[in-house]
Amino acid sequence: MKLTVYNEIIALMHKYKSRDSLCKVQERYPNVSLSALGSIFAQDYQKKMRKTHHLHYNPEKIEQYYQIYCKGVQEKKKKKNVLYKLANEVDLSPALLARIILERSLSCEGTVPSKSVVTRMMKDTSLIEDPVLAFEIHTCFVCDDHYGPLVDNIKHSIGHEYEFKLNKILDDLGLAYIGEDQMRDRGYDKTPDIKLEIPISVDGYVVNWIESKASFGDEHSHKGYLKDQFWSYWNRFGPGMVIYWFGFIDELDVNKEKGIILRDSFPDNIVKMNPLMK
Template sequence: MRLASYNEIVKMMHTYQSRDCLPIIAEKFPGVSLNALGSIFSQDYQKKMRKTHYLHYSPEASTGYYKRFAEALARGERNILIGMSHELDLSPALLGRIILERHLSVTKYEGETPPKTIVTSCMKEPSLIEDPRLAIEIHQCVLCDDHYGPLCDSIKHSIGHEYEFKLNHILDRLGLAYIGEDQMRTKGYDKTPDVKLEVPIAVDGHIVNWIESKASFGDEHSHQGYLKEQFWSYWNRFGPGMVIYWFGFIDELDVNQDKGIILRDHFPEHIVKMDPSVK
């Protein structure tokens, strides 16, 4: 996908501000899958939350949100946090975490910030929250938020495994020998790609020693982060490799081919297998 098309898609998403716009955008961009559009929408939403979350986490804001929630709870209202999140244009899971942190601070930690591990555990399993009404509200926030929070993480983890399995199936069908990241970690590697080929292949004239599977769309923000945190580390350790963004990527990001990192949106149909007997 060209950058101009990506920018136009994001602009349309900002106009509608809802996942309901995806079929409409798909009609205008018939070459872009709904999976790609969904990934772009989620990434853009998460970037927005990262840019604005500090405003909601300020002591003044969090205190005000908690006071408002407690008053509504005392009046016997329901679905309080979901309504507040829509009004504030804030992720339900993020608002739920803010309220939970404040609640634990007031009720159990004498005004101190509760440990992040405790808060995270309660967000993943709201039944751990002692106040049943708060537990229900937090549970609703988690279930209603498929862009942020524990449910989003679970969805991404599940889809990631699905496409890693797809990659492994392709490699097995082609008879390519490889080892996975679990096997590499047993050998002491800390940062590992999804697949390390035992015998390199060539793709469009580029040597590929390793393959990383990304069940997402490759936008500039995520790709630059992956380059810094993952891809260059793989390159330093294993040599040149290939990243598959199964839901597509911005074409202009594929600028490191000559340096040893190529991008694809599927496993290439035409590869050249190296002869392992040739030294």
């Protein structure tokens, strides 16, 4: 996907503002899958939350939101899903608002809760003694498409699904490889999803390892992956390939000569190296 097309899609998403409108976006860009659009939308939303989180996470706002919540639950017969509706009103992720309110509620007991305690309660709302608060927070998780334990589990599951898909392709092609667990057993601290036992060639570029990303490759995420993962793999194993299964911005594929190529599927035009060649 060209950067200009990506920017047009982002602008259209900002106009509609809702994940429910992705079908309308696809009408304008029929060659872009809903999975790709969903990934683009989620990434853009998360960037927005990172930029605006500080506006909500300050003492005055926290107290304001907490008082609105308290008033809302007192009128529960008239109002339901108070936190979720408030999150939409203030344009904040429901899961993030739920965490803010939980931290504020626990601090009422006289001590500031640790992050680990809050995280455990967020993952398991049965640990929250107040049943109303537990229900409100659970509702935020279930209804939040972008944050929270439920979303993390979904992303983890999709990631495994595409890793399994990659493994099956390699098996069908008869390529010998090892996975992350085997690499860790051999003492490697930085491990791609796949290390090929015998390299392959893709469009003239040697590939020793493959990383599977069940997401769209935008500039922000790709830059982070390069720094935290890809260059580390390159240092340990040499040149490799990253598969962004939901597509990527074409202009990001600039490190081919340095040893990292990008693809949106497993290439058909691979060349196998003859292990008997010297």
